[in-house]
Amino acid sequence: MFHLFGRAYAFLAPRRGFLLVLCALACFACSLFVSRLVVREDISTMLPDDSGRIASDFALLRLAPFAQRLTITVSHAGANPTQAAEALATALRRESVFTRVLTGPPSNISLTFLTKLLPLAPALLTEQDTKTLYALTDPEHVQTALEQNRRDLLSPGAVALKKVIRQDPLGIRKIVLPKLAAPSRLADVRIENGHFVSRDGNHALILVDTDIPMTDSLGAAKVMSSYEKAVAALPEGAQAMLVGGHRHTHVNAQAIKDDLAIILPSAFILLALIFLLFMRNRQSLYVFLVPVCVVGVAGTATALVYGSISGIVLGFGAVLLGISVDYALHVYFALQNSSADENHNPAHTLTQISPAITFGALTSCTALAALLVSDIPGIRQLAVFSLFGIIASFFMSLLILPHFITAKTGRGTSTIPHNTRKSFGAAPLITLWIAVLSAGIWFGQHTRINGDLRAMSFTPTEIQAEEDATRTIWGSMRDLALIFVRARTFDDALEKNDRVWSFLQTHNATSPIISLAPLLPAMQTQLQNISRWKAFWQVNGQSAFTRLETEQKALGFSRSAFSPFAEFISASPETISSESLHELGIQEFVDVLAMRDGDDFLVLTLLPDTMKNAALLSDYTERELGAQFVSGSRFRELLGGAMRIDVLRFSGSALAGVVLLNAILFRNPRKTLLALLPIGMGVTTVLAVMYSFGQALNLFHIVSLPLIIGLGADYGIFMVCRSEQSAHHQTARAVLFSGLTTLCGFGVLVLARHPALHSIGITVLTGVGTAMITALWIVPALNGDRR
Incomplete structure (x- = not known):
């Protein structure tokens, strides 16, 4: 089966120019499409959409009296706040987005x-x-x-x-x-001259209704723009405080947009620096273009499936930049360091390395596909985005990239000798695995899960x-x-x-x-x-x-x-x-x-x-x-319980699929355990760090665990397969560069203000960093590989 990649290379080699033009046009079209996408944020996409209690409760919470209503508190030092409130109310009534503005009880109430x-x-x-x-x-x-x-x-x-x-x-x-x-105790108010006034008389209350759903980010922007325009009508010295779901939605959407403006360019810049500082080869530019094209393809495919794309998912593009370059780097280093004789021509090299890359892509896709079983639409969208990206990167790396990479000159036909030593027996490996599993289970049981939606949203100090x-x-x-x-x-x-x-x-x-x-x-x-x-x-x-x-x-x-x-x-x-x-x-x-x-x-x-x-x-x-x-407290409790179940479901499904693929690939229990070791170390480290700092897992920490499982499995597979490959494939170097590019993708998410992106960044940065170190140093040591 893996000979197909070698045959594909031979078939496409004479058509290299046409292939380059076709890829350039496709990537340009996808990038243009993504750049014009309307980014939408709706908190409901981060809640279960099944017929269960959580979805039902959230639907009802949105019907609560103040879910759609804006609450405005007006104060005016040294003056009557009702006059300032009336001025603001008059301005609000002029804005078409507001359907009703109340400053007091109906005027027809009298004796x-x-x-x-x-x-x-x-x-x-x-x-x-x-x-x-x-x-x-x-x-x-x-x-x-x-x-x-x-x-x-x-x-x-x-x-x-x-x-x-x-x-x-x-x-x-x-x-x-x-x-x-x-039915009238909704607020602690008294009536003064037909206005809602606080008990101390220093504040007036305005209640504002709108037909725009509070979860609609574009609509929330219109609401806030209209409000800011109306606030200008307040007399000098008067102040207004707005509380409402629309404000939260707008602030979160804006925070994600601001984060995207920093994250994606930063990820591109860091990737470019790695290529410039460590690779210093004109051909490495083609490797750099793979993740750039992949993000465009994945974004286009996801938008076509869902009709729009979430800002959080698009922010994950920085992560995908780091992940999707992995396969391209393995192909690059293998082809760069292969000999030019007939036994090690590009087709032969692709046939040799394709099993590890194929199973690496399969493990990543299996881990990410576990997210598709989620009841949460936003997570499913993130999974689809990532799967499209991994699949696009896999085929671009094995079918297109090889035509633009040539071997270094001046190399002989012999393989570079490498030192080997007797590998450790099964006992140390099993002992290490028992220790890792025990630690992971203990930390997993003692790490809290936070189902509060407020922990997943960005709330500035001013709003709080x-x-x-x-x-x-x-x-x-x-x-x-x-x-x-x-x-x-x-x-x-x-x-x-x-x-x-x-x-x-x-x-x-x-x-x-x-x-x-x-x-x-x-x-x-x-x-x-x-x-x-x-x-x-x-x-x-x-x-x-x-x-x-x-x-x-x-x-x-x-x-x-x-x-x-x-x-x-x-x-x-x-x-x-x-x-x-x-x-x-x-x-x-x-x-x-x-x-x-x-x-x-x-x-x-x-x-x-x-x-x-x-x-x-x-x-x-x-x-x-x-x-x-x-209630809010019961909803948080239900969501926390559902998230705990999702942890087991995501991680269990991802781990089961990855273990099965490793067993099929290696057909050797010892090698399978070695390849899986980076996963165990990465997940356990994340749980240990969260527990040590007293942090609770939120939804986005949980979503990150399958990513750690998939990437850890990739590194483990490549390093275990290295012992069976020629030294000139430079697998360790490829894994190191893959780890660095991935860490760059995740690392920039740590800069994000929005908790969702920040949580993904800090979780996977910790887990993948540990998995990379394990794959590069611990796995070879246990495997007796001293290269």
Whole structure:
């Protein structure tokens, strides 16, 4: 099979010029295509996209009240912050990307609002409220209430209060008022002149909605640009702090773009320096062009498969530059140092070295292909990008590069003699492997895994400080846990929501609990409440009205003073709908806590993200209630567990494939263990370093492990195969240069600000560096190879 590469060389040799032109055009086209790619960043590409709990939780978290909403805090030293907030709000409303800008409650809330509360009472009368109703109709309270009404009617604001008092002289609206608080505790605010203001009066709050998803990097850039434009409208001395997912997305996308502007050129420069300082050969330019072309080919192929490409994946191009040059270097050194006689012509040399290169490429592809089993689309895209790059590098190195490399002149036909010594027996190798495996298992079990998405994103100090300040001023409104219920009809969703509310009240869940249930229960619950209302007035109505008429006459009220109240009590009570709340001017509460998701209706409850609340909402309880509990802490826990499984799945699949390929290639247990030693040393070193510095593994550390396995396997294969090859192939030199170029590719990622790229860089730099040292010095020593 490996003779095919020699035959391909013979076939293509007369067509060298045509081959050069064809390759140049293809690489130029691919490079041009990649340069015009739109780089997209969406955090959802770094989360599982299967039908599992993590994907479901993240989808629901994106529906949380403040997931799409921007929170702006305005302050103005020495002046009223509401005026500055209104100026900013006016400017924000002029920007088309913002669909709604709120600076306070709806303007139609006034004293007439109080007259609309009494009609809600029958449908909201719980069993506990019945006790309040008894107290409100108690003779002592009736007297006290009417005396207060009389004083109010003699006050300057009597005209506005008259209608309220006539309709509700006993203050039954007090049953409804506390229920308004249940869905309105999203922030620690007070209302001042129609504006949301902090308790100390030094800050004003603006809530801004947009239709642009917070995970869309291009859309987030538009949002931030519009915001910056509007901020210019603030009066001198006023300041604004913005907190929202769009800002995070924009900052991360910008950080990746800035990193790419440094990483890719730096990788090219370092590779060029290595070639100039150590190779000093005009033909080495062709070797240098291989990774340059490979990045273009891999980027084009990946973009054609997915339609776009992630900035993190494109940043991995620096790594691919270092990896993809490996096979070209082995071909270069083998052909450069081969003799010119018929026994060692280029075709013969390619046939000799192709088994090691082929199995090296296969092990790398096997290790990287393990990433394809991931449920995370971003990792699969990275795997596809890398696989295309490895495959392109393999074929370019064996089919195209040999036509531009010639042997050095002045060399004889004899091979260079090399010193050998008896190899160590199996016992030292097995002992070393036991030690490596034991250390790897121990460090692996004791190294933490961090599933927090914030550990995978770039958060500048300024943004963190403003988020902390916002949390201090307005409370933890963006950090609440959520309970979602889903149904095909709105009333069915409300019925499930009622069960959730009742469960939380019964089990004394940690407060405050923000729910729609007290204000908008399901129809069945409302009918039960109305039945309770009717039963109360049937039994107690006559005596209550007798007391009312007695006190009414004693205090000088007219006979018809409270006739609207009597008419209401005798009338048939009405049920409540979301339209009823809209007429009250509090539709905002409904919009926040109830929504459509496709053909389904969702209703949510918010509550503190505490261990007690999480324990209450177990999987069994969720099934019983027909609800789903979602919180940041539980999501991080689930993601961490999934990442731990991915570690085993990625590493296990990669290692199993690599071991199988090594066993097929060497068919000798001792040589197989020798070739695998760089892998064991590299992975163990990474885990030991992470543990020693108290660092937790994040998603991108985990993604890097198959890379270490693949590259470590390459180095091991080449060095073990070296003992069976002629010395003039200079395998050790090729491995050294391969290691250096790879370390350059990874090394520049350490310069990245974005944690994703930095994590990949630091992990593989450590692992591959150790694997290279092991392959160059420990493997030959154990194999008795003294060259």
